[in-house]
Amino acid sequence: MAVEQTTSQQTTSQSTSSQHSTSNAGLAIGAGSRRTRVLVRIALLLGALVSLFPFYWLVVMASVTTQDILAYPPKLVPGSQLLHNMGEVIDRIDFFTSLFNTVVVATVGTLLVLFFDSLAAFAFAKYEFPGKKILFGVLMATYMIPSQLALVPQFVTMAEFGWAGSLKALIIPGAANAFGIFWMRQYAQNSLPDELLDAGRIDGAGFFRLYAQVALPLFRPALAFLGIFTFISLWNDYIWPLVVMVNPDKVTLQVALANLNIAYNTDYAVVMAGALMSVIPLIVVFLIGARHFLRDLAAGATKM
DSSP: OHHHHHHHHHHHHHHHHHHHHHHHHHHHHHHHHHHHHHHHHHHHHHHHHHHHHHHHHHHHHHTSOHHHHHSSSOOOSOOSOHHHHHHHHHHHSOHHHHHHHHHHHHHHHHHHHHHHHHHHHHHHHHOOOTTHHHHHHHHHHHHTSOGGGGHHHHHHHHHHHTOTTSTHHHHGGGSSOHHHHHHHHHHHHHHSOHHHHHHHHHTTOOHHHHIIIIIHHHHHHHHHHHHHHHHHHHHHOOHHHHHHOOSGGGOOHHHHHHTTOOTTOOOHHHHHHHHHHHHHHHHHHHHHHHHHHHHHHHHHHHHO
C-alpha cells in the first residue's frame, strides 16, 4: 500500500509539473507571437511610409514655386500654389484633349488585352493541339526581345496601314502580349479544374461557352491584376506614342506633359503639377482594381 501511495504521489507531481511546463511554454509562445506581430506591423508601417513618401513629395513640389523647390533646405510641407500651378498646366498644353486620348488608349487597349490574352491562355492551358509547345515557346521568345528593337519596323507597318498619327497605332499593336498570356496560362492551370470543363462538355458546351461561362468567372482575380498592370503600362507609355503620333492633336498625356520642359527655363513646379494631375487617375484605377482583386482572392480562399 505504501508503495502504491508513493507511486501515485510521484505520478501526480509529474503530471502537475508537466502541466506547469506546458502552460509556461504556451505563455512563452504567445508572448513570442505577439512580439512577432508587433514587429511585423511596425515593419509594414515603415514600408508604407517609405512607399508613400515619393507621392507626398510630389504633392509638396506641385504646391510650391520653383524657387522653393531649389531652395536649401527644401520645404517639407505643402504650399499654396497648387491650383495656380495646375492652371498653368492647362494653359500651356492641351491637357484635356491629351487626357481624353490617353483614357481611350488605356481603356480600349486594356479591354483587348484582357480578352485576347485570357482566350489564348485558356487554349494553351486546357487544350491540346498540334505545335502547342513550339508555338508557346516562340511566344515566350518574343517576350525576351526588347521593345525598343521593334520601334522602327512597327512604325513602318503602321505607316503602311495608314495608321501613323491615329489612336489605332497605339491600341492595335498592343492588343495581346506574351506576358499576359503567360500569366493567365499559369493561373488557368492552377485554378481551373478539368472536371468543370468535362461537366460543361457533357452539357454540350463548346469552346467559347466554356470560356465565357466556366473559365472567366474563375479568372477574375488574375484578370484584375492583369488589367491594373496593363492600364498603368499604357497610361505611362511615352516612347511609342512619341514616335508614332505624328499628329499633334492626337498625342497622349505623357507626350503633352513633356512639352512643359522648356530648355533653359523649366518651371519645375508646373512640371510636378502636371505629373500629379496625370497620376491621380492611376491611383483611382488602382484602388478600384485592387479592391476587386483582393475580394476575389478572399472569396476563392473561402471556397477552398
